[in-house]
Amino acid sequence: MKDYEIYNDLKVPKGSKIILRLDGRNFSNLSKSLNFKKPYDDNFSTGMVEAARNLFKEFSPSFIYTFSDEINILLSEIPFSGRIEKLNSVFPSIVASSLTLHLTKFFNLSLKKNRPISFDSRIIPITNNDIYTYFKHRQDESWRNCINGYGIWTLKKEFSTKVASEKLKNLKSSDIHQLLFEKGINLNDIPSYKKRGIAIYKKTREINGFNPKINEKTTSHRNVLFVDRELPIFSYEFFEKNHIQ
Template identity: 35%
Template sequence: MKFTELDQKLRVFETAHDLCVLPGLYMVARLDGRNFTRLTKETLDLEAPFDSGFRDAMVATVQHLMNCGFRVMYGYTQSDEISLLLHPEEQTFARKLRKLNSLLAAEASAKLSLILGSMAVFDGRISQLPTVDLVVDYFRWRQEDAHRNALNAHCYWMLRKSGDSASMATQKLEGLSVGDKNELLFQLGQINFNDLPHWQKRGVGCAWQSYPTAGINPMSGEVSQGTRTKISIEVNLPMKEDYREFVLNLMTR
């Protein structure tokens, strides 16, 4: 059988279930680390519950994703996850979900692995959101998740450092209210959760920022003004309604 005949016969099995995101829908990609607990606690010797070096590696991965061929308007990272808001007019690979999911996860995995010097793997999924409000709610949701995870992580590791086993620490935290967990931190370690670094509780945002530049016309020697863009890193993100306004402003630039 000739190649063209084989190609026609078999390619349909690859593409029969191709799904494309409809025009007009916002796309938010979420990439989650696979087995990152083992990576960060066993393979790598990182500080618990948060390590600034790992944070920087995740931020660098977000920056790479914003520069690797996709029109990413906003990147956000907390813990072992990354969320990317793609431009509503993004047409790369005809908005095919299998392409977007596989390539974004692959780019993130490759970049973080190179930075850490150890294999790091992400999976990916795309949220298809019909309204601006849902996009904003998505990022508020992930930030609220960051806040909850940060409180739990600090409490868990405070108990571990006080001598509790993993199972004992987990059991003690079950059923505790937010107030109880805040009190636990203060009683065991004199830690006020509100005073901890914002990036631990709120995550880190990456957005494009324009800035003016001056150049010289090589023919006339005249100075000309222009603009360039760079990625701005925000480690002190606002919260709640202020964060809502922050994301809205990014979407309406």
């Protein structure tokens, strides 16, 4: 039967780096069925972060960036010997099950009423020179998602979903800014993580202790997992400073 598994040996080229991008499948329906808060649901966002943290426990990604229903995973050390079938199945299954477990704490999530949560997955080969460009592009998408999310939420207070969507289509970002400002919403006051997304990566922390054998204070350094909800606008310097490559 192994002869039928014709994609089994398809692998990422040795020595390469990749990004796995996971996207929620039909999450607009999930949002409606669970009645997520609009324009931003913190319980859902925290669930996505927890799912990303679980990936860190299982594997050793260099960097994870998430916003909305999207998770981007930078892998320098690629598990499963780079087997594409494994990468594109195991990662989204961990995220789907992790998110499900989290959401059941806050929502009435039932297989009788809701479709099972699932993600699609794609593999993107990347070089060190392109890491910043890729994540800056995704962060720009996060910003557009934020503007549009607040825009449609505001318009739906006065119009039907169909009319609100049509009105939003014809508005530039600057127009949406002005619309929101006139309604008392200043996007500058919105928390950074809603505009720029959330990153999960390792940072070196200084640990102070005491060695009773020599009766002296000691200092050591340890890599700890860090959830960054105060991201700056991505720059080359951000990735260099945090040794993300």
